Amino acid sequence: MTVPLFLPYVLTMVSNLILVFTRPANLSLVAVVGGLVLNLAVSLVTVVLATPIYTRIKQGGEAVPAEMAHLMRVNLIRLLLSTLSSLVVIVMLVTVLPAG
Numbered sequence: 001m002t003v004p005l006f007l008p009y010v011l012t013m014v015s016n017l018i019l020v021f022t023r024p025a026n027l028s029l030v031a032v033v034g035g036l037v038l039n040l041a042v043s044l045v046t047v048v049l050a051t052p053i054y055t056r057i058k059q060g061g062e063a064v065p066a067e068m069a070h071l072m073r074v075n076l077i078r079l080l081l082s083t084l085s086s087l088v089v090i091v092m093l094v095t096v097l098p099a100g
Contacts (some may be wrong), residue, residue, distance in 0.1 A: 004048075008040075009042070009043040009046065010034070012039050012043075013036075013039060013040065013042065015042065016032070016035055016036040018097055019032050019036075020032055020036060024096050026095060026096065027095055027096055028074045031088055031091060031092050031095070032092070033035055034088050035085055035088040035089060035092065038081055038084050038085040038088060039085050041081050042078055042082050042085065044079055045074065045078050045081065046078060049074045049077075050071070050074045050075065050078065052070045053067060053069070053070060053074060057071070057072075071100070
C-alpha cells in the first residue's frame, strides 16, 4: 500500500480515536464508536481484500474478467461501508452543531 493511499485511512482513524476521548457531552458514544468501527472496516477491506487484487492486476499487466468482477464486489463493500460512515458523521454533526 502506498503512502497516498494509506494516509487518508490513518488520518481518519486518528481523528476517530481522538473523538472517542474528546467527544462533546451531547454526542453519543455509540455514534462515535460506530463511526470508528465502520472506518476500521473500510480500512481492513481495503488492505486485506482490495489491495491484493490491485497488486495482481498490476503485476499481470491486465485485468482478467474474474479479477475485475471480484474487484467490483470488494469495491461495492467499501462503498457501502464508506456511505454508512458518512451517514454517521452527518448524524454526529447534526447532533453537535446548533440549530438555525
